[in-house]
Amino acid sequence: MAFNQKQAGYLKDYINLEIKDAEKQIKQMNLKLKEKKLNSNRVRKKQENTRNIIEQKQFESEQQQKNKFNEEEFNYGEKKKSIHITKTYNVFWTQVKDDDNWKPESREGGSLVQQDRFLVLYGGIGKQFLDQVAYFDLMRFQWEKKTNPQIGEVQPDKGRRGMTTNIHKDKIIYFGGEKRYNDQLKIRQCYLDFKQYDFGKNQWSVLKLDQFSSMVIARRDHCTVNISSKYLFYYGGIDSNGKYITEPQILNLETLKNYNVELQVAQKSKAKIMPVAYFTMKAIFKSEFTLEKIYTPIQFKKYSIKQPVKEEGIYIFGGKNENGKANNYLHIIKPGQAPYIYDRLVPEGQPPEARYGHSMDYCHSLNSLVIYGGCNEDSSNVYFNDVHILDLQYLLWCKVEVQGPQFSGRAMHCSTLVDDKIFIFGGIQIK
Numbered sequence: 001m002a003f004n005q006k007q008a009g010y011l012k013d014y015i016n017l018e019i020k021d022a023e024k025q026i027k028q029m030n031l032k033l034k035e036k037k038l039n040s041n042r043v044r045k046k047q048e049n050t051r052n053i054i055e056q057k058q059f060e061s062e063q064q065q066k067n068k069f070n071e072e073e074f075n076y077g078e079k080k081k082s083i084h085i086t087k088t089y090n091v092f093w094t095q096v097k098d099d100d101n102w103k104p105e106s107r108e109g110g111s112l113v114q115q116d117r118f119l120v121l122y123g124g125i126g127k128q129f130l131d132q133v134a135y136f137d138l139m140r141f142q143w144e145k146k147t148n149p150q151i152g153e154v155q156p157d158k159g160r161r162g163m164t165t166n167i168h169k170d171k172i173i174y175f176g177g178e179k180r181y182n183d184q185l186k187i188r189q190c191y192l193d194f195k196q197y198d199f200g201k202n203q204w205s206v207l208k209l210d211q212f213s214s215m216v217i218a219r220r221d222h223c224t225v226n227i228s229s230k231y232l233f234y235y236g237g238i239d240s241n242g243k244y245i246t247e248p249q250i251l252n253l254e255t256l257k258n259y260n261v262e263l264q265v266a267q268k269s270k271a272k273i274m275p276v277a278y279f280t281m282k283a284i285f286k287s288e289f290t291l292e293k294i295y296t297p298i299q300f301k302k303y304s305i306k307q308p309v310k311e312e313g314i315y316i317f318g319g320k321n322e323n324g325k326a327n328n329y330l331h332i333i334k335p336g337q338a339p340y341i342y343d344r345l346v347p348e349g350q351p352p353e354a355r356y357g358h359s360m361d362y363c364h365s366l367n368s369l370v371i372y373g374g375c376n377e378d379s380s381n382v383y384f385n386d387v388h389i390l391d392l393q394y395l396l397w398c399k400v401e402v403q404g405p406q407f408s409g410r411a412m413h414c415s416t417l418v419d420d421k422i423f424i425f426g427g428i429q430i431k
Contacts, residue, residue: 086398087396090403091403093404095405096423098143104425105127105130106126107124107126108124108125109124109125109162109177109412110123110161110414111123111163111165111174113165113416114416115135115172116199117138118135119135119416119418119423120135120197120199121136122174123159123163123174124414128159131158133145133202149203158179159180161178162220162222162237163176163177163191166224166225166226166232168196168226168229171196172196173194173195173232175191175194176190177190178191178221188240189218190238191218192217193207208256209258214259216249219234219236220237220238221236221237222235223236223237227291228288228290229253233248233250235249235333236248236279243275248263248340261294262338263341263342265341265342266341266343269344271342275321276319276321278318278356278412279356280316280317280360281314281360283315284315284369284392285298285309285313286308286312287300291335295338297336297337298336307364307367307392308392309392310392311395312334313332313341314335315332315345316331317330317331317358318355318358318371325378326354326375326377328354330345330346330347330390331344332344332345347390347396347397349398351388351397352386352388353379354379355379356374356375356411357375357411357428358371358372358374358375359422359424363417363422366389366391368390369390369392370387370389370417371387372386372387372415373385373410374411375411382409383410383411383429383430385406386402408430409429410427410428411429412427
């Protein structure tokens with residue numbers, strides 16, 4: 001039985017009454033000193049017994065809650081189940097209509113990121129490589145283009161695709177990506193620079209790395225995530241020679257020093273560190289934290305808002321390997337130790353089909369990862385238009401019911417989440 005404050009008050013009154021009755025009886029009967037001590041001992045023993053009852057009930061209540069939590073944890077880690085939790089989400093599709101105003105060209109391999117009240121679109125390839133910056137006004141629901149960028153330290157690129165985008169101190173950092181085709185070398189080279197775009201000033205600059213940094217591996221179709229506000233972690237992708245990359249690296253955004261990062265598979269894990277590209281990656285932690293050095297333990301900030309997360313770390317889903325095979329594995333990289341730990345997670349529920357070129361966004365209000373689209377040549381669908389939601393508290397693939405207009409599947413699109421809405425632009429789809 002759960003113990004509450006009302007019961008606690010009742011038991012406390014009961015103890016006080018016993019004490020008063022004992023004292024009254026002592027005065028009335030004029031007991032001897034020995035009898036008085038005996039009665040006092042009886043009262044004290046009664047108090048101790050009652051206090052033990054209170055403590056025992058409190059312990060039982062706490063233990064019941066703990067057992068309930070452990071039971072839920074047990075259910076999602078083992079085959080035996082006594083409690084079954086399922087979640088169903090409704091997803092509503094709408095199309096942003098802006099037929100009367102300018103719109104960016106169709107593309108794949110571009111990037112989309114939120115900056116204040118705007119969505120900033122850059123790069124990708126359509127009929128040609130695209131180098132124009134466009135922004136979507138979330139207040140007016142209208143596209144506009146940034147023209148005549150200010151000449152800062154560097155000229156804007158001639159376009160790139162397959163790069164990554166991250167925000168650092170209100171500036172947009174672009175890393176890697178594929179260049180225009182090199183007629184002399186007969187290859188499409190990859191960028192190895194970190195370029196920074198100041199949206200407010202409409203100005204480009206380049207991050208000049210420390211000369212003693214580890215050499216940056218140029219890559220495309222990789223992923224990057226911010227680890228705290230200090231580090232940028234990047235993993236996977238394909239180099240200029242078409243080789244799939246396994247070596248992860250990390251950039252200190254304060255010192256601009258680049259490091260190689262060592263990975264190690266977790267003990268008793270079935271995971272295997274494999275080259276992968278066209279995958280998605282998100283850093284998921286319970287609350288804000290700091291990381292002083294790349295291999296030091298994570299220090300969580302006091303009083304920061306906590307989210308219930310079963311497994312903390314860098315989540316990786318899907319992708320394509322060097323043999324052209326797509327997968328639907330969910331992996332996790334755990335920083336804050338040497339080496340970083342690499343493991344495979346197996347959530348409950350029905351997982352998505354194997355895919356690559358999809359999108360994955362973190363929805364704060366749902367405390368979930370939302371996966372959309374992608375492709376797989378070995379699937380009957382080829383291009384997917386489905387939505388999958390991974391609950392991070394229980395590590396559970398949820399059921400999703402899609403409502404609204406139906407759109408054809410797509411891959412290699414770009415997306416970003418604003419509040420509880422995911423904006424998706426571009427991509428390749430079946431005509």
